[in-house]
Amino acid sequence: MAEKLTLNLKELSKRTEGLASGHRACAGCPFPAIIKMILGAADDPVVVANATGCMEVVTTIFPYTAWPVPWIHNAFENAAATISGVESAYKALLRKGKIPGNKKIKFIAFGGDGGTYDIGLQSLSGAIERGHNFLYVLYDNEGYMNTGIQRSSATPFAAHTTTSPAGKVIPGKTQHRKDLTEIVAAHNLPYAAQASPSHWNDLIRKVRKALSVEGPTFISIISPCVPGWGYPEHMSIELAKLAVETKFWPLYEVENGYYKINYKPRNPLPVIEFLKPQARFKHILNRPDLIEEIQRFVDERWERLLWLEQRKPEENK
Amino acid sequence: MAVKNRKRMALTGNEAYAYAMKQINPDVVAAYPITPATEIVQIFAKYVADGLVNTEFVPVESEHSAMSACVGASATGARVMTGTASQGLALMHEILYIASSLRLPIVMAVVNRALSGPINIHCDHSDTMGSRDAGWIQVYTENANEAYHSVIMGIRIAETVNLPLMVTLDGFIISHEMEVVEVLEDQEVQEFIGERKPLYNILDVDNPITVGPLDLQDYYFEHKRQQVEAMKYAKEVIKSVVEEYNKKFGTDFPAFIEPYRMEDAEYAVLAMSSAAGTMKEAVDLMREKGEKVGLVRLRVFRPFPFEELREVFKNIKAIGVMDRADSLNTMGGPVFNETRSALYDLETRPKMMGFVFGLGGRDFPIEDAIHIIERVKALKEGKKVDMVEYIGVRE
Ligand SMILES: Cc1ncc(C[n+]2csc(CCOP(=O)(O)OP(=O)(O)O)c2C)c(N)n1
Ligand code: SF4
Secondary structure (H helix, E strand, O other): OOOOOOOOHHHHHHHOOOOOOOOOOOOOOOHHHHHHHHHHHOOOOEEEEEOOOHHHHHHOEOOOOOOOOOEEEOOOOOHHHHHHHHHHHHHHHHHOOOOHHHOOOEEEEEEEHHHHHHOOHHHHHHHHHHOOOOEEEEEEOOOEOOOOOEOOOOOOOOOOEOOEOEOOOOEOOOOOOOOHHHHHHOOOOOEEEEEOOOOHHHHHHHHHHHHHOOOOEEEEEEOOOHHHHHOOHHHHHHHHHHHHHOOOOOOEEEEOOEEEEOOOOOOOOOOHHHHOOOHHHHHHOOOHHHHHHHHHHHHHHHHHHHHHHOOOOHHHO | OOOOOOEEEEEOHHHHHHHHHHHHOOOEEEOOOOOOOHHHHHHHHHHHHOOOOOOEEEOOOOHHHHHHHHHHHHOOOOOEEEEEOHHHHHHHHHHHHHHHHOOOOOEEEEEEOOOOOOOOOOOOOHHHHHOOOOOOEEEEOOOHHHHHHHHHHHHHHHHHHOOOEEEEEEOOOOOOOOEEEEEOOHHHHHHHHOOOOOOOOOOOOOOOOEEOOEOOOOOHHHHHHHHHHHHHHHHHHHHHHHHHHHHHHOOOOOOOEEEEOOOOOOEEEEEEOOHHHHHHHHHHHHHHOOOOEEEEEEOEEEOOOHHHHHHHHOOOOEEEEEEOOOOOOOOOOHHHHHHHHHHOOOOOOOEEEEEEEOHHHOOOOHHHHHHHHHHHHHHHOOOOOOOEEEEOOOO
């Protein structure tokens, strides 16, 4: 168990190196900050596996690397399988006394929504089901950004992407987002959560929580994308915050099957506040019916979460 | 290929492979079942369950994940093995290239089975031939005994050159047929393979490394070029490891090619895997009739032993090359194509023709083997033959 789950800013600033400067992420991309928070949150040394995607591409261009920790990239759809191999080898080598000082190491896989919701879903499901000891971090920018902004099953309804273009007849993506956190939770893993870089203390607590339990854990983090969503580059964290305040991106956790919503906006904003600043929704700003549909979806998911939250563990009843 | 005064066990090819894995006692095995390789996974899982090995067994949800997990595990410096066939190998295809470019010495059994479609479960070499440019060392074995010993040698070879290696055995023909296998003692196996000594590993948290970065126009080519050098080096290592093994254990395995009755041969056949056994018999029969025919069994396809082939064929007038796979390029199979290319520079270039046989497990009886010899004889005599003949197929 980590000594305590929260860290204040001063403690955090002392702990973390984060990515080296010079990486090629877009100005304003929030995932370097997310990585910094996660690496800072870990008490033990970590080894990272990264799926193909923006994060991998911008942080390692041979002969350079921005990563201060051991890191492996294998392919697009197999970060979870790769880390499961790393973790299995760790167990075997530990058992055989081949790891000097029997060092405690934590294993973290990072994948984008394409590498996680879509092409990597099987590999993730398999690794969770097998019960490997690892944390999977999904950075969800709601599209395939590395390849030039295509739809994924995380792309919201009506959003414009290059493969769900807003056309004269079809107004962007015609499907809603898939609820991956729910799919993951259905594996009955010890811990799954949703977080946002705007709520950094909640994010860090969740990472520390996840790293402190035995078995597979999962955190889905919203990661706005400057060119993909189309907004001024200083607005990433603000947009992440708007996603939370509009209940578009609920902060919640599922611990041993029990749901807890970690933040309930007292005066939730209508979803339009989240949509408005983003160019990918600009074609629907004069389509109240479509905005209404997104609002309906958000409300429905939220109601469902409230309902799921009612089931409390014995000791809290 | 008898090992002198050794413990003899009656084993199928799959059992022999699994038994070698038990004696090797790898750190990690990640595998997924597929006919006809399933038994390897099953037997090994039982070894784990019975505590006979100290391995972390990862029963993955697909072959893609099997090879992906092998890559992750091998990057830690662990000794890693797996096994598959056909569709499983095809599903791994993407990751095979990553394993070899990361220079990870994973050792894999491939039980040769025809690739879909149409779907079929029986032997041919379309699976491993489809992976021939993936940067893996490929060893094709004739029988269960050779498969067993090739795995043990394979560990040493792979870990010396830092390249992955596959040992193939013919589906059902070798994987499921019981044979006498002359096995080493556990201790001998362990001594021969030693410890893996990786140059780098991703569990060394005090010396963090980045594995598998984006590698663009300015470096990718150099890294691929280095893989070519690694394959050249593999040739030296295969030779020395096989020699050392033979010396230590009294075996007489050939490193790359096995010439059979080639001394005064005027024409010859080149064959791989179990079909070479049938072909040896056919050569014997033809020799009894006074035919000066010989056989060369090709044991290693990657790296391709072009120098050895040039040497053994330099005075041969006509050669028939057998392929248990077709390149669908309208000029035969890969063994034929590459052998022809290898012999092109010989001073007196032999006449050559290809034979595609045994696809989808089609039986390869001795009559067909004799027919092949007769066709090569016709080629030698200057009679008109097709560049490629299909053997045992209804046309
Ligand atoms: C098997 C395979 N298919 C397609 C690609 C091309 N590709 C690389 S990254 C990527 C999209 C990545 O999207 P995501 O996982 O959401 O990460 P992001 O780039 O948005 O951070 C695609 C389609 C690939 N590398 N491998
Ligand atoms: S495209 Fe989007 S996700 Fe990728 S680096 Fe730029 S801001 Fe980040």
